[in-house]
Amino acid sequence: MYFDIxxxxxxxxxxxxxxxxxxxxxxxxxxxxxxxxxxxxDPSPKLSAVLALLFxxxxxxxxxxxxxxxxxxxxxKQVSFPGGKREKIDTSFEQTALRETEEEIGxxxxxxxxxxKLTEVYIPPxxxxxxxxxxxxxxxxxxxxxxHEVSEIIECPISQLxxxxxxxxxxIFLTTTQQKMKTKYFDVNGHVVWGATAIxxxxxxxxxxxxx
Numbered sequence: 001m002y003f004d005i006x007x008x009x010x011x012x013x014x015x016x017x018x019x020x021x022x023x024x025x026x027x028x029x030x031x032x033x034x035x036x037x038x039x040x041x042d043p044s045p046k047l048s049a050v051l052a053l054l055f056x057x058x059x060x061x062x063x064x065x066x067x068x069x070x071x072x073x074x075x076x077k078q079v080s081f082p083g084g085k086r087e088k089i090d091t092s093f094e095q096t097a098l099r100e101t102e103e104e105i106g107x108x109x110x111x112x113x114x115x116x117k118l119t120e121v122y123i124p125p126x127x128x129x130x131x132x133x134x135x136x137x138x139x140x141x142x143x144x145x146x147x148h149e150v151s152e153i154i155e156c157p158i159s160q161l162x163x164x165x166x167x168x169x170x171x172i173f174l175t176t177t178q179q180k181m182k183t184k185y186f187d188v189n190g191h192v193v194w195g196a197t198a199i200x201x202x203x204x205x206x207x208x209x210x211x212x
Contacts, residue, residue: 003056006158007115007136009211010054014116014134023203024119027167029174029183029195038122038129045122045129049096050083052132052204053112057140060157063204066104066145067152067191079154079193081132081200093131105153106144111137118203123196125175132200156188161205162212 038045053064065079084100086093098109118132143153160166166187171180172194185194186201193201 003061003136003138006061006211007054007113010134010136010208011115013207013210018119019203019206020119023206024121024199027184027186027194027198027202029172029181038120042122042127042129045127047086047093047131048084048128049086049093049100049131049133050081050200051097051101051112052081052118052134052200053101053107053137053141054134054158055137055140057155057157060159062140062155062157063161063201064105064141065154065156065188065191065193065197066150067154069147069149069151077151078195078197079188079191080197082150083130083132085128094133097131097133097135104146104149105141106146107137107141111139111141113137118200121196121199130196130200134204154188154191158208158212160188161186161201162209 054061055064064082066082068078068080082101082104083097086096090096090099094114098112101107102109112135114133114135116134118134121130121132123130145153167184168187169182169184172183173180183194184198185192186198
């Protein structure tokens with residue numbers, strides 16, 4: 001499928017009601033709080049935004065993921081979408097996602113078209129309420145990752161994301177429960193993609209399945 005056709009179909013699909021909780025629970029390690037329930041439990045969460053960036057490579061849509069560097073924090077060395085905390089200079093969550101993407105992977109965000117949003121995800125260990133956006137670039141970007149934040153750029157073909165065999169399960173230590181729990185994850189090129197990123201990726205996968 002040519003990327004422009006994929007892009008137009010994805011735009012139309014993102015304008016429809018989102019899969020939301022049904023897609024989230026397919027990869028959630030435990031029953032997470034979402035939407036109104038999350039805000040009632042934590043009325044003043046830390047606010048953030050991320051970008052699920054899609055781009056053409058080898059005649060196929062790919063999605064960008066990053067491997068975080070090691071640091072003191074609950075998300076150290078995890079695979080994630082580019083993004084981060086909303087700052088006072090940001091006029092919207094969309095701007096947060098774009099600013100953080102440019103800072104983390106060095107791509108000129110003027111080339112990115114935002115197609116829509118995914119369902120918000122609340123992360124109990126860090127108390128972040130994440131606003132995920134879906135964007136596209138017309139060509140494969142030249143990445144210049146910030147060495148302080150990003151350890152590795154991961155380019156995942158959409159065909160790989162749609163392959164259910166990459167969904168696996170193993171015991172992962174959860175800071176929320178302070179114990180290991182059997183948790184589903186995406187095995188992307190040998191990388192374990194779990195938690196909030198897997199939840200958002202699961203929703204995006206369900207959306208893309210409707211157009212390919």
